[in-house]
Amino acid sequence: MIEVAVIGVGGWGKNLARNYYQLPEANLRYICDLDPAKLEAMQRQYPGATTTSSYDDVLADPELDAVVIATTGPSHYELAKKALLAGKDVYVEKPFVLEVEHAVELTELAEKGDRIVMVGHLLEYHPVVARLKSMIEAGDLGDVYYIYSQRLNLGTVREDENALWNFAPHDISSILYLLGKKPVDVSARGQDYLQRDVEDVVFLTISFEDSTMAHIHVSWLDPHKVRKLTIVGSSKMAVFDDLESSEKLKVYDKGARLSQDYDTFAEYVGLRFGDITIPYVKTGEPLRIECLHFIDCVENRKQPRSDGHDGIRVIKVLDAAQRSLKNNGVPVAID
Ligand SMILES: NC(=O)c1ccc[n+]([C@@H]2O[C@H](COP(=O)([O-])OP(=O)(O)OC[C@H]3O[C@@H](n4cnc5c(N)ncnc54)[C@H](O)[C@@H]3O)[C@@H](O)[C@H]2O)c1
Incomplete structure (x- = not known):
């Protein structure tokens, strides 16, 4: 069972939370957002998940395997970097990041740390x-x-x-x-x-x-x-x-x-x-297929189809x- 945290449950992130909640291969362990109203709504929907506004607390959990980032584009780089440095596998929604150098840096960081980075290229x-x-x-x-x-x-x-x-x-x-x-x-x-x-x-x-x-x-x-x-x-x-x-x-x-x-x-x-x-x-x-692919890559240490290199090409x-x-x-x- 892969332990997952979804970061950002706005218009799109709530679809990711739903999918990870429903997949038998994953456990939706954390839902993290800065908006207390969103966290409250999520807590009612998924009582088994811990809701928090502290990203640091999420990353400090040694039982957590993977972080799914669904905040808006400008925050992707910092959040993904922190997760990789904390030793987590990472999924980042599109756009991967806003700078080519950041895409390269995250991809290299993942490779050096033997971590997975996957970009949400849904299609x-x-x-x-x-x-x-x-x-x-x-x-x-x-x-x-x-x-x-x-x-x-x-x-x-x-x-x-x-x-x-x-x-x-x-x-x-x-x-x-x-x-x-x-x-x-x-x-x-x-x-x-x-x-x-x-x-x-x-x-x-x-x-x-x-x-x-x-x-x-x-x-x-x-x-x-x-x-x-x-x-x-x-x-x-x-x-x-x-x-x-x-x-x-x-x-x-x-x-x-x-x-x-x-x-x-x-x-x-x-x-x-x-x-x-x-x-x-x-x-x-397609989102369920994409989430299943991420979980399969995390569990079996496979390179995702939309890996960091794919992210670099698109950026x-x-x-x-x-x-x-x-x-x-x-x-x-x-x-
Ligand atoms: N794959 C797709 O088809 C698809 C569709 C829509 C959006 N997206 C992508 O999903 C991402 C989110 O888009 P959205 O429409 O849901 O945006 P949104 O603005 O509706 O939601 C973003 C959420 O992130 C939270 N947030 C922001 N910074 C945070 C932080 N540091 N820590 C925790 N939570 C934080 C906000 O409070 C908000 O709830 C974007 O990257 C967007 O491009 C993908």
């Missing part, structure tokens, strides 16, 4: 993303030309991070995971309509080492709620719509083929319109995108 644990990954690897889509994703809503407006840092970690992590390729540069444009210097809408374009490209549109100021990822391949195209209740994945047998034997331009570029299929994907709450793209954003979209190289 890497989504069953549809897993299916897309195996389709790409099997060559079912042909060569992937480009991917684009949209994460839009008229939703919670943050003051401590912009729409890029709040939403795009999901899109960047899933696209890097799906492609398994090295991003070369990123160009980002956006605008701060509601609060100065906090962009509400961001469009970013990532180039990869070959001609593959990815485009991400994130916004909390949009009339539509959209969670969609489209992959255009040389053989087939696929659309993952996470707002669909059951038919989340559609595969389009569509494409364009260049002919060697032609008289007209229309014959040279032949368009192909085939079937649209809806593969069956066994559903499951490097976010950092370059942020610099491009402040420089009118000039492409910024990703180290």
Whole structure:
């Protein structure tokens, strides 16, 4: 049984607390938050867990195995570092941290201390993303030309991070995971309509080492709620719509083929319109799958899929995108 503490039980952290409470492989030992009202509500819901506002007390418990950090982004680095130095395995919600050096430091610290650090890149644990990954690897889509994703809503407006840092970690992590390729540069444009210097809408374009490209549109100021990822391949195209209740994945047998034997331009570029299929994907709450993965890694000393290195890769793209954003979209190289 893995003893877990959840730090921060706001809008998202309470979902993590629920999952760790429900998993038979874990014991929700502590719930820690600075807000007494939240602690009171959690105590009523999970009477077996100790609620506290003292993070130091949590870390001082030698029986505690793992710390799950679900506070807001700016506090992740300090809290995760303290937990690693206290010898705990750590899960950190996205965005991992706000500086590339901090991501590197935490990853090295974990490796030196033989501790696990895992980043909450939820979509890497989504069953549809897993299916897309195996389709790409099997060559079912042909060569992937480009991917684009949209994460839009008229939703919670943050003051401590912009729409890029709040939403795009999901899109960047899933696209890097799906492609398994090295991003070369990123160009980002956006605008701060509601609060100065906090962009509400961001469009970013990532180039990869070959001609593959990815485009991400994130916004909390949009009339539509959209969670969609489209992959255009040389053989087939696929659309993952996470707002669909059951038919989340559609595969389009569509494409364009260049002919060697032609008289007209229309014959040279032949368009192909085939079937649209809806593969069956066994559903499951991605967060539960992610929590199970963390517990499995802690128990069996495995490297998580979204480990510190994955966190570094994503933060490097976010950092370059942020610099491009402040420089009118000039492409910024990703180290
Ligand atoms: N994976 C996802 O799909 C997903 C979705 C939403 C949010 N998130 C991430 O989860 C994290 C939390 O987001 P949220 O929307 O729940 O934020 P929130 O503001 O609703 O909650 C944060 C909570 O952390 C507490 N807190 C802050 N500093 C603390 C500290 N030092 N010690 C203990 N508690 C502290 C606050 O009191 C608050 O209850 C963010 O990193 C966010 O990006 C992930």
